[in-house]
Amino acid sequence: MSAHDNDKFNIRQLAEASSAYHHQMASSAYPEHGEWASFAYPNNGQNIDKSTTLLLYFWPMSDPLPSNLHQAAIQAALNSHWETAIKINKEILKVDPQSIDALNRLAKAYFETGNYTLAKKYYSATLKYDPYNPIAAKNLKILKATKADGKQLLPTTSGKISSSLFLQEPGKTKVVNLLKVAEPQKLSQVYPGMQVNMVVKNRGVTVATLSGGYLGVLPDDVSHHILRLTKGGNKYEIFIKAVKVNGLIVLIKEVFRSKRFHNQPSFLDSSQRGSNIDMLSATKIDDLADEDSDDSEELEEAEI
Numbered sequence: 001m002s003a004h005d006n007d008k009f010n011i012r013q014l015a016e017a018s019s020a021y022h023h024q025m026a027s028s029a030y031p032e033h034g035e036w037a038s039f040a041y042p043n044n045g046q047n048i049d050k051s052t053t054l055l056l057y058f059w060p061m062s063d064p065l066p067s068n069l070h071q072a073a074i075q076a077a078l079n080s081h082w083e084t085a086i087k088i089n090k091e092i093l094k095v096d097p098q099s100i101d102a103l104n105r106l107a108k109a110y111f112e113t114g115n116y117t118l119a120k121k122y123y124s125a126t127l128k129y130d131p132y133n134p135i136a137a138k139n140l141k142i143l144k145a146t147k148a149d150g151k152q153l154l155p156t157t158s159g160k161i162s163s164s165l166f167l168q169e170p171g172k173t174k175v176v177n178l179l180k181v182a183e184p185q186k187l188s189q190v191y192p193g194m195q196v197n198m199v200v201k202n203r204g205v206t207v208a209t210l211s212g213g214y215l216g217v218l219p220d221d222v223s224h225h226i227l228r229l230t231k232g233g234n235k236y237e238i239f240i241k242a243v244k245v246n247g248l249i250v251l252i253k254e255v256f257r258s259k260r261f262h263n264q265p266s267f268l269d270s271s272q273r274g275s276n277i278d279m280l281s282a283t284k285i286d287d288l289a290d291e292d293s294d295d296s297e298e299l300e301e302a303e304i
Helices: 003-008 013-019 022-031 031-040 050-058 068-076 082-096 101-110 116-129 132-147 222-232 277-285 285-291
Strands: 173-177 195-201 204-208 212-219 233-245 247-256
Touching: 068 082, 068 101, 101 116, 101 132, 116 132, 116 285, 132 285, 204 222, 222 233
Parallel strands: none
Antiparallel strands: 173 247, 195 204, 195 233, 204 212, 233 247
8 A cells, every 4th residue: 555545544444444353462562552553453454554553553542543644743743742743754754755744843843852953953854855945944043043052942842831821811811713724734833822923914913923924813803902902002912722723722911001091901701701711621622622032942843
């Protein structure tokens, strides 16, 4: 089965075809992956290519199964499963050594696990095949410049998110679903707790990474409200609350209120009064269905 055919392969159908015997055998061999490991041992002698088998070994059983390795790599990054992302992207590169997406993903995963030497290696490899790749060029420049300055880089998602960051204050904070969101590759660059920018324009407010990468726009009613308040002197910060493949939720926080609006709260959403965001749900991808800092320390992560 070719890598292309594997992209079309329905892993879940294979899972349903697995026998109890093979399930037991695989679960014993790979207990940390439970039932997912049994997919590597299909019933009736059905064959699977090596990349699919390895994916099934690596994939956490608590997560929905992807349909192919590239999608698996994206999901692993979105869920901050960096060790899994490293393994999957390496398998992709064995089949397609010049895959720009996989090289950038692998560099990003190594950065997140603190291996900056390998992060630089794979960003450099990207530039070997695509000399003008903006993600690799920018991140490699930041890595080299930071080392030269003697500053210590920290993985962007390694630490716990402070609960105070998502504390909602009546009249001062608002949770918003962005519209016209960027493609999944771009969304996988951000994470809960990450500060982003509001780019104020005449007719609306765009949300972007601190390095300028487009993420989405605020709804018109929120945009017009923010525009009026910022023109009057108010100041706001915005943070990523939660991320999924095709959606992004942000928290807008008032950090300064001008004298002009001294007695006027920024937001009047009654559903937010006196409530605190549950930090666990704020970082879970599945919950979405129901619902400027130092640039040298923050890479624009690889396109996933």
